[in-house]
Amino acid sequence: MTQSETVARPIEIKIAKSRHRIDWLFWLGVSIVAMACSLAVFGPAIAPYDPTLAVHPPAVPPPPLAEVPGLWWGRITGVIDTPPYWFGTDANGFDVFSRVISAPRIDLTIALTANALSLILGVFVGLVAGYYRNFLTEGVMRVSDVLQSFPVFVSAMILVALAGRSTGNIVIALALLYTPIYIRLTRSEVLTQRVRGYVEAARAMGNREIVIALRHVLPNSLAPALIQASVTIGFAILLTAGLSFVGAGVRPPTPEWGLMISTGANQIILGEWWPSVFPGIAISITVFGFAVLGNALERRYD
Amino acid sequence: MIDETVGAPVIMAARDLRVSYPVADGKVSVLDGFSIYIREREVVGLIGDAGSGKSTAALALMGVVRPPGQIEAGSVKLGDEELLAADEDRLREIRGKDIGLIVQNPCAALNPMLKVGRQIGNVFRAHSDASKADANERAVEMLRMVGINDPEQRVSAFAHELSGGMAQRALISMALSSEPRLLIADEPTSGLDVTIQAQFLDQMWETVRCTGSAILLISQDLGVIANYCDRVAVLHRGRIVEEKPVYEFFAHPEHPYSRDVLGLQKAATAGRPHGYDLSAERPRIEVKGLRKVFSMRGTNVVVEAIKGADFVIRSRETLGLVGESGSGKTTVGRCLLRLEEPTAGEVYFGGEAITGCPAASLRGLRSKMQIVFQDPFDALNPRWTIRRILREPLDLHSDLSAKAKDVRISELLDLVGLKTDRIDQKPRSLGAAALQRLNIARAIATEPKFIVLDEPTSALAPHAITGIIALLHRLQAEFGLSYLFISHDLTTARSLCHRVAVMYLGEIVEMGDAEQIFENPQHDYSKMLLSAYLYPDPTKRRERAKIERTA
Numbered sequence: 001m002t003q004s005e006t007v008a009r010p011i012e013i014k015i016a017k018s019r020h021r022i023d024w025l026f027w028l029g030v031s032i033v034a035m036a037c038s039l040a041v042f043g044p045a046i047a048p049y050d051p052t053l054a055v056h057p058p059a060v061p062p063p064p065l066a067e068v069p070g071l072w073w074g075r076i077t078g079v080i081d082t083p084p085y086w087f088g089t090d091a092n093g094f095d096v097f098s099r100v101i102s103a104p105r106i107d108l109t110i111a112l113t114a115n116a117l118s119l120i121l122g123v124f125v126g127l128v129a130g131y132y133r134n135f136l137t138e139g140v141m142r143v144s145d146v147l148q149s150f151p152v153f154v155s156a157m158i159l160v161a162l163a164g165r166s167t168g169n170i171v172i173a174l175a176l177l178y179t180p181i182y183i184r185l186t187r188s189e190v191l192t193q194r195v196r197g198y199v200e201a202a203r204a205m206g207n208r209e210i211v212i213a214l215r216h217v218l219p220n221s222l223a224p225a226l227i228q229a230s231v232t233i234g235f236a237i238l239l240t241a242g243l244s245f246v247g248a249g250v251r252p253p254t255p256e257w258g259l260m261i262s263t264g265a266n267q268i269i270l271g272e273w274w275p276s277v278f279p280g281i282a283i284s285i286t287v288f289g290f291a292v293l294g295n296a297l298e299r300r301y302d
Numbered sequence: 303m304i305d306e307t308v309g310a311p312v313i314m315a316a317r318d319l320r321v322s323y324p325v326a327d328g329k330v331s332v333l334d335g336f337s338i339y340i341r342e343r344e345v346v347g348l349i350g351d352a353g354s355g356k357s358t359a360a361l362a363l364m365g366v367v368r369p370p371g372q373i374e375a376g377s378v379k380l381g382d383e384e385l386l387a388a389d390e391d392r393l394r395e396i397r398g399k400d401i402g403l404i405v406q407n408p409c410a411a412l413n414p415m416l417k418v419g420r421q422i423g424n425v426f427r428a429h430s431d432a433s434k435a436d437a438n439e440r441a442v443e444m445l446r447m448v449g450i451n452d453p454e455q456r457v458s459a460f461a462h463e464l465s466g467g468m469a470q471r472a473l474i475s476m477a478l479s480s481e482p483r484l485l486i487a488d489e490p491t492s493g494l495d496v497t498i499q500a501q502f503l504d505q506m507w508e509t510v511r512c513t514g515s516a517i518l519l520i521s522q523d524l525g526v527i528a529n530y531c532d533r534v535a536v537l538h539r540g541r542i543v544e545e546k547p548v549y550e551f552f553a554h555p556e557h558p559y560s561r562d563v564l565g566l567q568k569a570a571t572a573g574r575p576h577g578y579d580l581s582a583e584r585p586r587i588e589v590k591g592l593r594k595v596f597s598m599r600g601t602n603v604v605v606e607a608i609k610g611a612d613f614v615i616r617s618r619e620t621l622g623l624v625g626e627s628g629s630g631k632t633t634v635g636r637c638l639l640r641l642e643e644p645t646a647g648e649v650y651f652g653g654e655a656i657t658g659c660p661a662a663s664l665r666g667l668r669s670k671m672q673i674v675f676q677d678p679f680d681a682l683n684p685r686w687t688i689r690r691i692l693r694e695p696l697d698l699h700s701d702l703s704a705k706a707k708d709v710r711i712s713e714l715l716d717l718v719g720l721k722t723d724r725i726d727q728k729p730r731s732l733g734a735a736a737l738q739r740l741n742i743a744r745a746i747a748t749e750p751k752f753i754v755l756d757e758p759t760s761a762l763a764p765h766a767i768t769g770i771i772a773l774l775h776r777l778q779a780e781f782g783l784s785y786l787f788i789s790h791d792l793t794t795a796r797s798l799c800h801r802v803a804v805m806y807l808g809e810i811v812e813m814g815d816a817e818q819i820f821e822n823p824q825h826d827y828s829k830m831l832l833s834a835y836l837y838p839d840p841t842k843r844r845e846r847a848k849i850e851r852t853a
Contacts, residue, residue, distance in 0.1 A: 198680065201675065201744070
């Protein structure tokens with residue numbers, strides 16, 4: 001602490017309060033993420049209608065807010081036989097509500113798989129590049145620099161356009177684009193950890209270098225990448241939706257938020273806001289949840 | 303206990319200070335009933351263990367508390383003014399103008415973005431209407447006063463361009479620039495080399511005597527206290543338990559804690575018991591023509607860290623390697639174990655060549671040669687439990703069963719004086735001294751014959767140091783270990799070593815029996831190093847300080 005800092009600091013600061021806020025945000029993030037994940041598992045099963053069948057009357061608006069409790073009560077007590085279109089139906093006759101809660105399956109699968117792939121690859125390459133510093137690993141870093149210097153969205157678009165619009169290709173494109181982030185994060189942490197005393201001690205103990213790298217350095221270098229993962233998952237969801245929006249994502253009629261916004265956008269000018277707005281809100285909440293969780297984790301680790 | 307009537311007028315008096323910090327269940331008082339007074343032209347030493355509240359006291363005397371703590375009761379009077387009743391504006395005026403503070407770690411205490419002269423000038427300008435030019439002139443003047451060569455050039459230096467000693471002197475000139483009545487120095491020399499420490503303390507002492515102000519010198523180093531203080535106050539568990547003139551304190555300590563500290567210190571400085579004849583022992587480590595050259599990354603600059611070292615360490619023997627930072631001591635230790643690849647020269651362990659031996663056989667040899675590092679926390683994997691840390695060497699070098707390993711682990715903990723109740727916790731649950739014991743336990747797990755001790759005590763409080771030294775003595779006697787003890791702390795080196803090598807700029811300039819080196823050094827550098835050494839005894843004050851004092 002510098003002298004001027006000491007002098008300038010006010011005598012009382014209520015630390016307890018800010019601590020409390022961190023916890024509150026952490027749990028908010030956890031619950032949003034948990035919600036999204038359970039929808040990914042059960043969404044299509046609990047959806048009132050098949051999300052891929054366009055068999056409903058087109059462009060039915062959602063029920064007015066005032067009627068919602070009544071309709072809901074009616075459903076529970078069994079007075080109303082057919083489930084109402086909670087979020088209305090779109091121009092093609094899809095039930096928007098069913099599609100919104102079914103979409104996490106595809107969106108989260110893409111985001112999580114892409115992230116898991118890039119996390120594993122990035123951490124491994126970062127560990128090697130940070131621990132064994134030679135011209136080869138320097139070369140790897142320059143390649144990752146080049147990868148990182150492309151605009152993510154444009155690159156993803158081109159990759160998918162070249163390889164074809166399939167879920168697998170989207171996952172691979174995203175994984176490729178996110179790997180450099182994890183490489184860089186892990187490498188920088190490895191660089192600080194590899195000169196720590198415990199690494200030296202492990203070497204003096206007679207461990208092999210590979211054992212030191214995997215058992216000592218790796219576990220101590222994971223935190224930044226894991227924290228980043230939460231935030232990146234949110235961005236990956238956004239990117240998946242964005243790709244669908246410009247027509248480079250999954251094919252219709254797959255329920256996917258970006259695709260729904262895209263198809264609904266044409267009708268917004270006619271006053272049909274609901275096919276686009278509800279999936280938009282869903283994306284915002286989910287991305288927000290992952291971002292908040294990531295921030296809270298970061299502060300916890302500090 | 304406190305007599306404020308005799309002698310010079312009292313500059314500052316604190317009474318019954320209580321400072322508390324909130325903790326999970328209620329609060330804990332770091333200071334409780336803390337009282338102290340400081341007279342004009344007086345140097346008061348404040349000693350106490352780690353965690354006794356020394357640094358909190360230093361800040362509280364300026365009306366500052368680190369958040370979330372609070373000053374709950376008491377009074378701090380500067381002259382006739384009550385500081386705890388003063389408002390924030392008035393306090394800001396007093397801090398820096400009437401009370402100067404010097405903190406630990408000089409390099410971190412300077413703003414890296416501002417030129418040194420600007421920082422000194424800022425303190426001055428904060429308390430006067432001086433113009434920028436005046437302030438700059440003043441900064442040059444201050445730097446000259448604290449003995450910095452070429453102050454006109456140095457005012458435009460940044461913090462990283464100064465050495466530790468110069469940064470510390472820049473800080474003191476900052477603290478002194480507005481001629482404060484009281485200077486509070488919190489461990490001002492920890493981490494400095496002995497020669498720089500002596501220069502710096504002489505400087506501070508002189509400056510304060512000339513300007514008629516006073517110093518509160520907080521230190522754990524009894525050598526510093528004995529050489530520079532007029533009066534000593536002992537802080538123990540948040541209150542002053544003893545307070546006496548320095549000669550009286552060292553001659554007749556009263557409180558059990560003071561006796562404890564002084565007794566341990568005395569035992570440590572007495573030197574090791576003699577009567578060992580190690581000449582008949584076989585050489586265990588032989589070093590011939592060891593050289594190490596570092597080349598700076600991406601440049602052609604080469605640094606010769608070791609210019610050539612030859613020595614022998616016998617069985618059951620401790621060779622001390624002393625010298626200032628940058629002299630290459632640590633590099634020698636690392637080259638011996640081939641943690642650093644020597645550029646040239648040979649190292650033999652029990653007749654077997656370590657230099658040039660293939661990696662696989664080197665890994666086998668590792669069980670016979672170990673190292674203990676300076677920073678005890680850094681040397682332990684923070685994610686591993688104590689059990690796992692101690693099991694690693696056993697997994698690598700023994701074929702004991704899982705059960706036998708557990709037995710051995712408790713045996714090791716017992717050997718170094720640690721309890722087994724925290725065996726499944728992470729290292730951070732232990733204090734620095736216990737961590738260093740754990741490091742030693744890990745080092746002896748495979749029953750090595752030779753251990754490099756790389757400044758194993760420099761991160762520890764004096765109390766803990768003596769404990770570690772005793773432990774090292776015991777282990778040596780019990781297992782016939784050989785040590786290479788690397789240290790810049792001459793007191794501990796003296797208490798542990800049979801022979802001492804003095805290192806200066808990559809060369810061993812003198813080597814001999816510990817007794818001979820400490821009592822009758824031959825080389826000019828050894829003489830200088832030892833003249834800067836501060837004996838923890840006020841009757842053996844350094845010559846220079848003594849002359850100034852009588853003058």
